[in-house]
Amino acid sequence: MRITKEKAAENRASLIKAAARLFREHGIDGVGVADISKAAKLTHGALYAHFPSKEALAAEALAYGTKDGNEYLKSLDKDDDPDLGKYLEYYLSPRHRDNLAVSCSMAASASEIGRQDEAVSASFSEGFNDMVELVEASLGDSAVQATAHERALAIVAAMIGGVAVARATAKSRPKLSEQVLRATRAILAEIGGMEPRTSSSRTVRKVKKAA
Amino acid sequence: MRITKEKAAENRASLIKAAARLFREHGIDGVGVADISKAAKLTHGALYAHFPSKEALAAEALAYGTKDGNEYLKSLDKDDDPDLGKYLEYYLSPRHRDNLAVSCSMAASASEIGRQDEAVSASFSEGFNDMVELVEASLGDSAVQATAHERALAIVAAMIGGVAVARATAKSRPKLSEQVLRATRAILAEIGGMEPRTSSSRTVRKVKKAA
């Protein structure tokens, strides 16, 4: 039952999309090839026609999950000015913490990546670099003595850590979880050179474009 | 073949210790009860005499891994003055990144905890709180406008994120991995109110005890 090239490409994309969502929700080890194939409305045999192994699919799913599959990046297309305040507000929000299915793949799987093969690590690194560039382009002046690139690296790692910790504490200590999000948001905004914002004030000073 | 109470308690401790090490190295989903029992020189049946389930053992192993099983905390006993600089230097070092077996359980499993049950989350929260207290007690003055507790929360989450990201990038981009460690170390030291340090200068100004 051969199908058209277009349909085959669609199926391949479906597998990646389903894998990205399921890996974010249940971890890479927590999802089987049967689950992924089923979610993509295919059989596991079809999965192996497109990818040599589950780990190869994981590498592609992670790449997708940090680019096209990134909810925030998608909403950004029309926005011309990178805005760290907006990004932090989204990324370190209870909404982003709780919506694993469409959240940042890096935060969802951070501690698992190091145990996968190099291709998975490479996808993470690429996604991480993209995110650092996005942050670096939106940095303002800061009292912190460090180059924009150094600050951007630390900010992104701290964002990922903040969400990972907020998720880890959510079940047993929901208030602690929100304190972590709030504190991380506030301090990263300061490092980034944003003006400190109160929780009631929703407007953020636009920072000058660095690029 | 009943054994003494003392030996039984030892065996229980062995199971927790073995579980803590193996979970750190391979993730909670990446280790089976057979592996843990074998490492503790017991059979899996004995494991179930001590713990109702693998997840219950995971909760205890995580609690152990953030307290008695924490390499840094152990070396601290004699030290009277909490020193954030020393802590950051250890925690955000390539050595700590690479030695999973004896590293911080929170950084090793951060993104997996949210998928386990509440008992595991509770162990994480407790370990996290302990670490926040340790950091808070060693905070100096800072240009960053936030309370000591807020700064401590953000610093600890960023430490965990820094190590998780450094591990995730290590296989594909070792230089990036070290940059992440260095940048996170430098910026957290500044937030903590330490004097900025060059990489060649190994001595750190002792900060005043907050407690």
Next chain:
DNA sequence: TGTACATCAGTGAACGCGCGTTCACTGATGTAC
């Protein structure tokens, strides 16, 4: 445009294997007398 056939995406049964958990049993320990 029509025919013949090679291609290959997708199917589904089967592979060996390890998973978490249960349970009947063992036998030295710990206790009651």
Next chain:
DNA sequence: TGTACATCAGTGAACGCGCGTTCACTGATGTAC
């Protein structure tokens, strides 16, 4: 102190199940003539 026996930590076979991967097969697509 000596005897009788209940306790229970630990053993190891067995449970059903899902895992990642392989492979013979199908049949419409895509291509060569």
